[in-house]
Amino acid sequence: MPNLTLPDGTLKEFDQPVSFADVAKSIGPGLFKSAVAGKIEEKIFDLSYLINNDSNISIITRESEEGLEIIRHSTAHLMAHAVKELYPEAEVTIGPVIENGFYYDFAIENPFTDEDLEEIEKKMQEIAKQDLPISREVWLKKDAVEHFKNISENYKAEIIQDIPDDEDLSIYKQGDWLDLCRGPHVPSTNLLNAFKLTKVAGAYWRGDSSNKMLQRIYGTAWADKKSLNHYLEQLKQAKKRDHRRIGKDLDLFSIQGEAGGGLVFWHPNGSKIRQVIEDYWRTKHLEAEYELLYTPHIALDTLWQTSGHTDYYQESMYKPIEDENKLYRLKPMNCPFHVLIYKNQLRSYRDLPIRWAELGTVYRHEMTGALHGLMRVRGFTQDDAHIFCTEDQVETEITNILNLTIEILHAFTFDQYEIHLATKPEKFVGKDSIWTKATKALEQALSSKGLEYVIDEAGGAFYGPKIDIKIKDAIGRLWQCTTIQLDFNLPERFDMQYIGSDGHKHNPVMIHRTLLGSIERFFGILIEHFEGKFPLWLAPTQITILTISESQNNYAATIYEKLKNIGFRVKIDLRNETIGSKIRDHTLKKVPYFIIVGNQEVKHDQISVRTQKGDDLGTMEFDQFVTNLTTELTDKK
């Protein structure tokens, strides 16, 4: 005779065990209709689960986060069911829920095509309409293994083998198809009506590249058609921001097969933006008392042996180049070079901290399949810096780095982050005591800045703990750019030293840090973040002057000269085209401001201003315009 307490505190009394479905029904038909599962305390159960005892319960509806997850999970099963009906020879493996959807991996001889996906989707709709009840059964492990082996579902049998003997095995049935699953699931297939299969791709069994490759089908599923369409629309919008598309449209950069994959060509427009970014970066680093370095692009292989790179990262380093019987390597990192400069003279504790920064171009042989626009390339420039300091200086230095990071990211309108602090892994170098001290210093620096962070337990590199910062872009995606890493390894490997106040030699602590990460990748992120509509201070062309007809050419030229002399990046369009056509062209080129001059403007010695967004700011004095833009530049808006 369970007494059930609902989330709002209401007490419901029943004189016999009841299912969640009945409870929902007793509360209201609307709730019953949208119910997909139930919850006792924090545990989730099927709607059909019978509640025997007094408990705190709640009903999970299809719109809730948990409800959606159940719908997605059940849709994954629905897809597997459909695949088995169409391709009985396919073997099912696993089908988890992922962000916005699900996937299911199948072992099958002939890979699925896009046409197959359509067929499968149709079959899914068919099964969903049949309104098949989804029921749960508990099986013994050995029965389950035997069953799946009998029907040649070897992967499933293997999965079951790995489940501990004492655990209950639940099997879910819909129609004559069944699958091992922890559940819960929606009570019937007709609750699944807003889904779409999105793509098919290969994926390794158990995620191991030495295993067989399976066929993975991805899909998305939602509580209703409206949410599904909303999501599909979002996907389309995200696609419109693709930096490869915009990079081509705005003539920012290219990557050319003729030169090789993953090597970036910065066109004049992209180069202009990069130059502005780098100038700003340099200014800020000089202000923060860094000194700037330049180092070579290649060095003797033996240097990379000393640094340990050839041991750990050989596969992603380019092969050695031979010259005069010596082997050289393209640099995959800048740090050993900075170390060499450090070692070039005797250092005293009075010299520390030393802060050296370099926009250093490195080359890494990424695997072909990994290359992706500007996001993953083979040659890129890191905004790298190394700080050499004493153990006691670590916290202050980290605080300084965080300050600089926040200021620089803010300039690019990135003000929301997710911060990770990665601690000592199982395999590590250096003394426990210094790890503890250093990790504490990182924590201290973060908390004193009031920054929230999550601890990534044992996620540090073998050579030291680190802070990673992920920034949130305009459509909520996270990108890891900043990383601040302590290194107890290189100072020892290279036998770096300083003379302490005690007159003895000590190893300095080395901090590696990059704020933007790779300039190429950061540029890609910026393109997507701004959708190509760069703020005034970054825009390759800031102003375009458009004439109505030929008679304003001279006036336009004077305006042009004046703006250019002030330092604006300005262009002039004297083409024999209608004003509408000119506006369209430059709007599509994402120029922030247009100055339009016709006979009216010439007559009153004024200009008419329009923005890229389409706002007509009307006519104004030239000086007014310059003042407005100068403010905008200072504010970096």
Place this chain on the structure above:
RNA sequence: GCCGGAAUAGCUCAGCUGGUAGAGCAACUGAUUCGUAAUCAGUAGGUCGCAAGUUCGAUUCUUGCUUCCGGCACCA
């Protein structure tokens, strides 16, 4: 690197089962001199990614290579 797909004019794309290519935009020329997202007309533009094979004949079929796309694996 692995699985699948793709590569045609500067860009976006069409070209059925083999008979050496077509549109729109851009470019160029001319007309038009125009008031806030496309003025009109004409011209030119292609080793159909590269190499080999099958064939009387290959953009089309086969193989290899290169690059790109979607995932997987990898990412100091």
